[in-house]
Amino acid sequence: MPITMYSGSVPVFLQLLPAMSGCLDKAQAFAESRKYDPNLLLQLRLAPDMFPFARQVQQATAHALAPGRIAGVELPNLTDCTTIPELKQRIATTVDFLKGIQPAQIDGKENAEVTVQLGPNMRQFKAQNLLYHHALPNFYFHTTTAYDILRHYGVELGKRDFMGQMPG
Amino acid sequence: MPITMYSGSVPVFLQLLPAMSGCLDKAQAFAESRKYDPNLLLQLRLAPDMFPFARQVQQATAHALAPGRIAGVELPNLTDCTTIPELKQRIATTVDFLKGIQPAQIDGKENAEVTVQLGPNMRQFKAQNLLYHHALPNFYFHTTTAYDILRHYGVELGKRDFMGQMPG
Numbered sequence: 364m365p366i367t368m369y370s371g372s373v374p375v376f377l378q379l380l381p382a383m384s385g386c387l388d389k390a391q392a393f394a395e396s397r398k399y400d401p402n403l404l405l406q407l408r409l410a411p412d413m414f415p416f417a418r419q420v421q422q423a424t425a426h427a428l429a430p431g432r433i434a435g436v437e438l439p440n441l442t443d444c445t446t447i448p449e450l451k452q453r454i455a456t457t458v459d460f461l462k463g464i465q466p467a468q469i470d471g472k473e474n475a476e477v478t479v480q481l482g483p484n485m486r487q488f489k490a491q492n493l494l495y496h497h498a499l500p501n502f503y504f505h506t507t508t509a510y511d512i513l514r515h516y517g518v519e520l521g522k523r524d525f526m527g528q529m530p531g
Numbered sequence: 532m533p534i535t536m537y538s539g540s541v542p543v544f545l546q547l548l549p550a551m552s553g554c555l556d557k558a559q560a561f562a563e564s565r566k567y568d569p570n571l572l573l574q575l576r577l578a579p580d581m582f583p584f585a586r587q588v589q590q591a592t593a594h595a596l597a598p599g600r601i602a603g604v605e606l607p608n609l610t611d612c613t614t615i616p617e618l619k620q621r622i623a624t625t626v627d628f629l630k631g632i633q634p635a636q637i638d639g640k641e642n643a644e645v646t647v648q649l650g651p652n653m654r655q656f657k658a659q660n661l662l663y664h665h666a667l668p669n670f671y672f673h674t675t676t677a678y679d680i681l682r683h684y685g686v687e688l689g690k691r692d693f694m695g696q697m698p699g
Binding site: 474495504514530 | 535536539543546639642667668669676682685
């Protein structure tokens with residue numbers, strides 16, 4: 364099978380998102396073992412002017428919707444989260460959404476123009492650039508930073524927890 | 532142009548690697564403005580059992596050689612670094628190497644078997660999995676963690692410094 368817009372991106376999101384959900388399980392269990400409220404983790408940051416953990420996970424899931432933007436389908440309504448179960452639900456909603464995207468909905472659309480709202484601004488991308496040069500770098504940035512926050516604050520995780528399960 | 536093994540990966544490395552080199556310039560200038568030795572940054576970590584900054588950059592560049600592994604060409608000899616200029620040289624060597632890879636050397640090799648030494652072990656991958664499900668996730672993990680270390684220790688950087696310049 365030659366690589367396509369779909370096969371180079373959707374299976375990647377579907378590798379990393381369940382891994383992030385698994386990291387949340389381990390974070391919850393770790394906090395409980397240390398007898399602190401697991402939801403305190405959601406406010407932790409690596410620097411005062413970086414997003415806290417909850418926002419890192421939220422940004423990762425928002426960027427993972429890019430295949431849906433290219434497909435031109437209605438996106439799921441991802442709401443802000445204040446607990447670990449809510450973050451896990453947000454990830455699950457994103458995974459379900461991505462599983463519903465068919466390769467034919469985005470393959471061959473490399474040069475389609477896609478308009479995306481970024482904060483207050485509208486920005487136009489070629490679909491291939493949106494996916495491989497904007498959404499995936501942002502997705503990886505926020506999943507990694509979420510992992511780094513947990514590691515920095517002592518949650519017992521290893522690189523495999525980040526990497527998840529490669530397709531067979 | 533339909534997406535290929537090459538176009539979905541090499542231009543991504545070539546977006547992020549010069550950005551990381553730019554972050555190193557800003558880190559050096561920041562340290563000098565604060566009158567500490569910039570090379571002290573190379574030893575900083577987010578957790579005692581995570582790699583320090585220098586090793587994060589080294590791992591990122593090592594994983595960026597994956598297209599060369601698939602092409603079956605001789606890889607550049609990337610040596611360990613103890614200074615910021617050495618890290619910048621290592622990134623520059625990696626960038627030059629990637630610029631020398633031609634699309635025809637890796638396109639169509641999705642299912643080729645590639646053997647990679649990972650620490651003490653040899654591991655076999657299908658080329659598409661090596662590139663999109665192992666090398667790129669690792670590359671992003673280490674570039675992001677390098678950025679996160681600098682941000683955590685106060686270097687003045689923003690997300691744009693991480694993202695670099697998207698292809699036109």
